[in-house]
Amino acid sequence: MVVLIDPQQSGISGNMIIGALVNLGVDSRSVKEIMEYYGSHFGDVSVDIELINKSGIKASFANVKCSDHQAIAYKDLLETLNGITHEKVSSSVLKFAKKVFKTLALAESQVHGVDLDMIHFHEVGAADAVADIIGSSYAFHELGFAAKKVYGLPPALGGGRLKSDHGNLSVPAPATLEILKNxxxxxxxxxxxxxxxxxxxxxVNMVDEFVDFYPMIINQNIAYGAGKLDLEFPNVLRIVTGISSIPTDKISILETNLDDVTGEILGHTVDKLMEEGALDVTIIPTIAKKNRPGHLLRVITKSNMRDVLSEIIIRETGTLGVRTIPYVHRNIVNREIIPLKIDFNGQIRTVRVKVAEIGGEIVNVTAEYEDARKISNEMKIPLKDVIRIINQKTNLGE
Incomplete structure (x- = not known):
């Protein structure tokens, strides 16, 4: 099962997440109990969770009421949380909640230019923030989503201005923008x-990967959590579960033409790029301008590495420019490296093999080249024979 959080219509808030997770089947009485129990250590909190109709959409609404919006220092909040126990709140739930609070505190620290230990939560208020975050963390883990692949769509931010302890601020709030970097x-x-x-x-703590499409077959649940505002459209957060189609990821492609670089420099550049994190490097012979023989250097990389690798290409080859195709989707299969013991003419060696799967079905298994080469050198067996033996022993054929 995979999970997708869809905030691209109406954004996302703590109570909307709780509503959607309850709508997916978490016991609302347990969520209410935990939220009020933890929130009461920081202020006066009451929670009502009910099924409502939001502009024609059936959604669960978690109404968190707090009459005491006291500010509290981040370090004091953590100390208080460490002293609270509840039989339904596991250490994993509490650890996740602390990660969320740290994300908030780091954003506030960056925005205000103060040390983490000096941060106070003003805007959210301690009691309702604790209720929202603990309640969301509990529901997320109760559904088993912490162990699943979770995708996220781009959140809608809104607009206009809002009142804060620092005066009127533009929407989105500075802390929100800081959290949503990248x-x-x-x-x-x-x-x-x-x-x-x-x-x-x-x-950002729930999502493993942000996408701009639905990377799944929706065959299970579609749930909605309602927000407080009544808008001209359904103010709801959508969470969808289903099964994975062929997985995809987002990559960048870097290219440059080279017609004045030696083979030694090309080989060194390939090694350097792979060492620094390139996913793949290809050199393609070609005919360059003025009919000069040349090479097309093509690099596949994670998008966050493209600037680093572009600089390496420029420094190592002397090229004057690198073409960048910034965002490309590629279909990928699930891959796992498994060590196997293989009998080579009476001698047992451990060989790592790469197993590729689609939907739980093994579609390919290949021996790791370096392991096969090492065995070939040690046992004085041609590499092609080593690979053939590995294929036979793993029932792969030629």
Whole structure:
């Protein structure tokens, strides 16, 4: 099973996450109990969770009421949380909640330019923030989502201005933007705050990978969590579960033409790029301008590495430019490296093999080249024979 969190219509907040997770089947009475229990250590909190109709969409609404919006230092909050226990809240749930609070605190620290130990939670208020984050963490783990692949779509941020302890601020709040660095987002579509700092912090800690499409077959559940605002469209967060189609990831492709570089430099550049994190490097013979023989250097890389690898290409080859195709989707299979003991003419050797799967079905198994080469050298057996023996022993054929 895979999970997708879809905040691209109405953004995301703590109570919307709780509502959607309850809508997926978490016991609302347990969630309410835990939220009120933890929140009560920081203020006066009451929680009502009910099924409502939000602009025609059936959704669960977690209404968190707090009459005491006291600020609290981040370090004091952690100390208090460490002293609270509840039979339904595991160490994993508490650890996850602390990660969310650290995300919030780091954002506030960056925005205000103060040390982490000096951070106080003003805007969210301690009691309702604790209720939202602990409640979301519990529900997320109760559904088993912490052990699943979780995708996220770009959150809608909203617009306009909001009142804060620091005066009127533009939406999104500075902390929200800080948390969502390197995450794709959508502006608007209304003059209200749609994505809150708490919602953003929960989102980035829950999501393994952000995408701009549904990378799944939706055959299980579609759930909705309602927000407080009544808008011209359904103000709901959608969470979807299903089964994985062929997995995809987002990569970048770097290219440059080289017609004045020696083979030694080309080989060194390939090694350097692979050492620094390139996923693949290819050199293609070609005819360059003025009919000169040359090479096309092509690099596949994770998108966050493209600037680093582009600089390496420029420094190592002397090229004056690197073409970048910034975001390319590629279909990939699940891969796992497994060590196997193989009998080579009466001698047992451990060989790592790469197993590729689609939907739990093994579609290919290949021996790791370095292991096969090492055995070939040690046992004085041709490499092609080593690979043939490995294929036969793993029932792969030629």
């Amino acid at each position: 995450v794709p987002v959508i502006g608007g579509p209304v003059e209200y705050e749609l994505t809150t700092p708490t919602g953003a912090a929960l989102l």
